[in-house]
Amino acid sequence: MTILVTGGAGFIGSNFILQWLINKNQRIVNLDKLTYAGNLENLSAIEGDPRYKFVRADIGDAEMVSDILRSENVKSVINFAAESHVDRSIASPEQFIQTNLVGTFNLLEASRTFFDELDGEAKSGFRFLHVSTDEIFGTLGPNDPPFDEETPIRPNSPYSATKAGSDHLVRSYFETYKLPALITNCSNNYGPRHFPEKLIPLIIHRALKGEQLPVYGDGKQIRDWLYVDDHCEAIRNVLEHGTPGQTYNIGGNNEITNLDVVNKICALLDDLSPREDRQSYVSQVSFVTDRPGHDRRYAINATKIRHELGWSPKETFESGLRKTVLWYLANSQWTENVTSGEYRQWIDRQYASERKAWQ
Numbered sequence: 001m002t003i004l005v006t007g008g009a010g011f012i013g014s015n016f017i018l019q020w021l022i023n024k025n026q027r028i029v030n031l032d033k034l035t036y037a038g039n040l041e042n043l044s045a046i047e048g049d050p051r052y053k054f055v056r057a058d059i060g061d062a063e064m065v066s067d068i069l070r071s072e073n074v075k076s077v078i079n080f081a082a083e084s085h086v087d088r089s090i091a092s093p094e095q096f097i098q099t100n101l102v103g104t105f106n107l108l109e110a111s112r113t114f115f116d117e118l119d120g121e122a123k124s125g126f127r128f129l130h131v132s133t134d135e136i137f138g139t140l141g142p143n144d145p146p147f148d149e150e151t152p153i154r155p156n157s158p159y160s161a162t163k164a165g166s167d168h169l170v171r172s173y174f175e176t177y178k179l180p181a182l183i184t185n186c187s188n189n190y191g192p193r194h195f196p197e198k199l200i201p202l203i204i205h206r207a208l209k210g211e212q213l214p215v216y217g218d219g220k221q222i223r224d225w226l227y228v229d230d231h232c233e234a235i236r237n238v239l240e241h242g243t244p245g246q247t248y249n250i251g252g253n254n255e256i257t258n259l260d261v262v263n264k265i266c267a268l269l270d271d272l273s274p275r276e277d278r279q280s281y282v283s284q285v286s287f288v289t290d291r292p293g294h295d296r297r298y299a300i301n302a303t304k305i306r307h308e309l310g311w312s313p314k315e316t317f318e319s320g321l322r323k324t325v326l327w328y329l330a331n332s333q334w335t336e337n338v339t340s341g342e343y344r345q346w347i348d349r350q351y352a353s354e355r356k357a358w359q
């Protein structure tokens with residue numbers, strides 16, 4: 001019996017696969033298109049492991065997915081594959097529609113057909129777990145209660161709208177076809193192998209290169225940060241013990257403003273890798289034009305997963321951020337390898353000199 005993971009060469013998917021093979025003696029097939037965000041170097045530690053197989057394919061290729069489901073006798077599908085960067089979805093939304101909506105639809109169709117062919121224990125044990133985001137809920141005011149599983153879905157960016165749409169499709173496949181599907185909605189992850197277009201790895205990378213550290217708007221937007229290993233453990237829990245048809249919110253209980261995140265990274269770097277001139281990395285902070293439609297605050301109420309499945313995060317933001325900075329300091333070659341080619345073009349467009357400085 002095999003687990004099919006999609007998008008396993010990306011940030012969370014690769015951390016999930018590595019953690020899975022440490023904890024379970026169960027085979028994994030990783031189906032990934034290898035977009036700019038997919039990197040097989042993330043999985044070099046398990047190359048040659050007989051429990052692991054990589055297939056380069058698109059989740060939208062229903063025929064290929066069907067072949068894998070049948071030939072590998074798949075027990076569960078975990079869908080990480082997505083276009084995941086909000087800023088890219090604002091600059092060019094189309095690929096988000098293709099992968100996050102059309103791709104998820106095709107993956108669901110292939111899974112439904114396969115599920116219909118199963119019987120006995122294979123059928124009762126089959127699961128489809130869709131990994132989603134807290135961004136589907138939109139934005140919170142300063143005094144609003146955190147998002148729970150009943151919060152209305154009000155996405156504000158093309159990224160979050162396509163993730164919300166994919167969540168609706170997954171839900172409909174449970175209600176209509178009885179596909180045993182589960183959905184997780186998680187807050188902002190951070191940790192090793194995070195692509196340096198996202199805030200935390202971008203700030204670490206640019207700080208060490210002596211570049212400006214771009215903070216959007218006033219930097220007072222709030223995110224709830226969760227260390228990636230904690231997210232992966234939560235997903236394993238939901239897969240094994242969650243109830244099909246249910247959604248589970250996952251969060252770190254770490255609400256913090258972007259500016260505070262940047263300042264904490266700078267303080268860690270000042271300590272672990274001080275600048276030659278002994279000035280603080282904080283001097284590189286630069287306020288730039290805000291992201292259009294920028295959600296002001298996210299916060300997660302994770303009571304349901306804690307009460308029903310006994311999951312809670314192990315890392316605090318302090319311990320997780322320290323581990324993360326240490327990983328990037330020890331793996332500068334990884335960052336060098338992923339920040340060539342397409343990455344440079346994106347950064348040039350996104351942080352172009354004509355982009356108005358805030359201060």
Ligand code: NAD
Nearest residue numbers: 007009010011012033034035037038058059081082084189
């Ligand atoms: P990522 O961008 O690092 O990785 C995405 C992976 O999907 C890459 O390996 C890419 O090659 C692959 N992929 C993209 N399009 C594909 C396609 N059409 N077919 C097959 N593979 C494809 O993303 P991530 O940060 O690891 O996020 C993984 C999932 O978790 C996403 O669904 C995202 O919405 C969700 N999520 C992310 C966060 C976060 O903070 N990063 C938080 C909550 C939920």
Ligand code: DAU
Nearest residue numbers: 084085086133134135187188197198199214215216221258
């Ligand atoms: O909440 C979960 C989501 O978290 C996931 O679904 C997304 O896939 C993931 O990318 C992340 O989305 P965010 O938009 O919150 O993450 P990002 O790292 O892009 O930005 C975090 C915050 O930092 C956000 O308020 C925007 C701000 N920011 C980001 C960048 C890249 C800056 O101020 N400067 C920057 O250069």
